[in-house]
Amino acid sequence: MGDHQAKAALYDALAEAAKALANGRRAELVDVLAQGERSVDELAAEIEQTVANTSQHLQRLLKAGLVTSRRDGTRIHYSLSSPLVGTLWRTMRQAAELHVAELDRLASDYLGDRTKLNTVTRDQLRTRLRQGDVVVLDVRPEQEFAAGHIRGAISIPPQDLKSRLGEIPDGADVVAYCRGPYCVYADDAVRLLTRRGVNAARLEDGFPEWAAERLPVSGAGS
Template identity: 50%
Template sequence: MSTISLKQAIYSSLAEVAQAIGHPHRLELIEHLAQGRRSVEELAGLAGLTFANTSRHLQILRRGRLVETERRGKHVLYSLASETETVGLLKALGSVGERNVAEVRQIMTDYFGARDALAPVSREELMLRLRDGMVTLLDLRPEDEFALGHLPGALNMPLGDLERRLSELPKDREIVAYCRGPYCILSFEAVAALRARGYRIRRLEDGFPEWKAAGLAVEAAA
């Protein structure tokens, strides 16, 4: 095989990966799988899709070598293949979109920027503050996602529970909130709501999947 043919073979395989992520539903399914292993039924409910449609999208992701399966009894569970690289791929896609696509920039300004104009907390900064005991870490994802994995020492408080659980949050120290990833609205909504009530709160720069993909420590329910 010539060197040109070898290069074309590589590009052909890479194009299959690109095609696999070329649909908004499949990007959302990857986001959900980045929180932990899920069944088709669970993913269908989370994404608001039919079982058949979810299965079809997952099969395309599997052909693109982005997800893998494991059978447990009657259920087939899906998880990300090469989790670190797949999460990094989505992060790179987001960076290109934010820089080059006008629609993405407009949404980031009109929605996300309007709710939180402060610079987010970097992972490095958060690690220093956690080590010094200077921050309360708030996980805004649903309880089942928190159980699959979370940042060490995080307090789980889904967005819908904030109002009735305000007494659990300190007003004398900074809070850092995180959720599913950089485009997860949970942390933006929580930041806006809690700042309006006088809490000192900032967002983590991304979310749980990026923290885990960076090789940092995580905890999970027994």
């Protein structure tokens, strides 16, 4: 025994939470699960991995207590076990943004050049929502919109955008958002809308960040 080993074991256990997030694929999983619960094969498709591998990563998250699972017939649905897990993920992401060298380059490798993209902050959007002079566009799969969205937003999933542009009122100012700062759907939407002559901007990050600040939301459980 001895305090030495007891202390080491305690901090080892505290580090388990970090180990659970210490993998790119599991980070992607948590990022998707922050939008709501998902089945294993949906998650596997999102992170572009085999189902077996995705299942193993989910077991790891489960063992660390960061997610819970629920059986529904033949499917098993995973979800974050508490809002604190979302907070942990966002804090970790912030820390990486601030401190991990190379992150800027990797982000622009994936997201492309964002310098020409108009963006608005949460505060700006909140003000404009109160004034009512803006159309908020949720560019996520319908399921995620249903699980919760910015109050007053309209939903057009990414793959439907081209064919459903008519639903956007003529002459409206549009603010698009999706899952978070590293989600491309809103970027694509803003680029498309801009090309069509619509005045469009993207929200600086996504729905989870909006909800975490207790700004107005609608959907399941509200």
